[in-house]
Amino acid sequence: MKQSICLLGATGSIGDSTLDVIRQHPEKYSLFAVAANTNVDKMVHICRTFRPAVAVMGSAEARDELVRRCEGLNIEFEWGEEAMCAIASAAEVDQVMAAIMGFAGLMPTLSAIRAKKRILLANKESLVTAGKLFMDEIARFNVTLMPIDSEHNAIFQCLPQNENGFSKSHVSKLLLTASGGPFKDWSLADMREVTPAQACNHPNWSMGQKISVDSASLMNKGLELIEACWLFDMSPHDIDVVVHPQSIVHSMVSYKDGSVIAQMGVPDMKVPIAYGMSWPNRITTGVAQLNLMDVATLEFSKPDLERFPNLKLAADAWFIGGTAMAHLNAANEVAVDAFLNNRIGFLDISKINERVLNELPTLAVTNLERVFEGDRIARNLAETIVQSGKYL
């Protein structure tokens, strides 16, 4: 039977790759619903090409423009978070691709979990901020959670699998690879002057702006460290971050008998997306086969926490626990946005993150309200710091 997909974040980079996989397998997948925030141009194109039953935009204005430009199409047009939660939990849907950028993705993803959909999780920020509650809901509703983030998808592929997902039998460590980003070998003095365009120029992956900046500051790896802890029930002590500039080894699992299993491939998100959609089977993606003779060299080294303090901040946030991870994520979302708008320098991002993490008291994540409150106060503090111009 065909699997029906709800695609949250349809106009983004993960959205593009997901639509490509669906397009390649019309006999296996259909697109029931799509959601995006402001990009009406791209949504018009998606609606005309894929004819989903429902399309949701972030605002009434964007929805109204979409309606005008899709005249004659038999599509229901909605707007707002409630409508995104509704499509993510709709009876017609089997799988939900959670690919909204940032904390905004949390509620629609939780809605999909509570409706027992297969979750294709790209939106790492929702798991980082609400980790315990998120994983408790996954267990409570007995939901299949497929990691889409390339490293976590790789780890999932390298773990022993069973009908429920994975086991950790005989696992010693997870080896989480990091490209090092565009400034891997840059001095702090040079990094001080970088532009948003330089920071978004990832050496190996074509991605949205926010995650590209995160990769450049190693905050992406920090978020991924926390993501791996929640997904695989590990601690940062059980996970080594390994800088691997070629992004060919997407991550590895080290076993107690001395074996290390790696998942490799050309860096293209269609691979983990297709794997998540088709698991426990595999489907074709059109991605080129890896030719190791062409790659020739695979390098591995330790991350430099002095030049890239965000990675350590993320581990700190994990050990502080509770709302600390929501605070760090919120500070980072504000700081990255300020950097992209030329309001602060690149190195100020980690300084703002550090201040917010250290200055806010944390609470245990006993309910969702605490996560939202932690997100709100951290955003306010980060914005105040940006406006003050005093980052440390």
Ligand SMILES: NC(=O)C1=CN([C@@H]2O[C@H](COP(=O)(O)OP(=O)(O)OC[C@H]3O[C@@H](n4cnc5c(N)ncnc54)[C@H](OP(=O)(O)O)[C@@H]3O)[C@@H](O)[C@H]2O)C=CC1
């Ligand atoms: N790109 C990649 O290769 C990878 C991405 N990820 C994760 O996947 C997620 C998406 O990344 P990516 O596709 O690169 O990001 P993009 O910036 O390319 O796309 C973001 C998508 O989210 C939508 N969006 C943004 N804000 C809101 C909001 N408030 N409400 C509803 N929709 C919103 C955007 O809509 P609009 O265009 O209308 O603004 C767009 O569709 C992130 O969490 C990222 O960390 C993880 C691994 C790899």
Ligand SMILES: CC(=O)[C@@H](O)[C@H](O)COP(=O)(O)O
């Ligand atoms: C494609 C993907 O999963 C990104 O999260 C990628 O990992 C970014 O690369 P680095 O953060 O390692 O630079």
Ligand SMILES: [Mn+2]
């Ligand atoms: Mn990743």
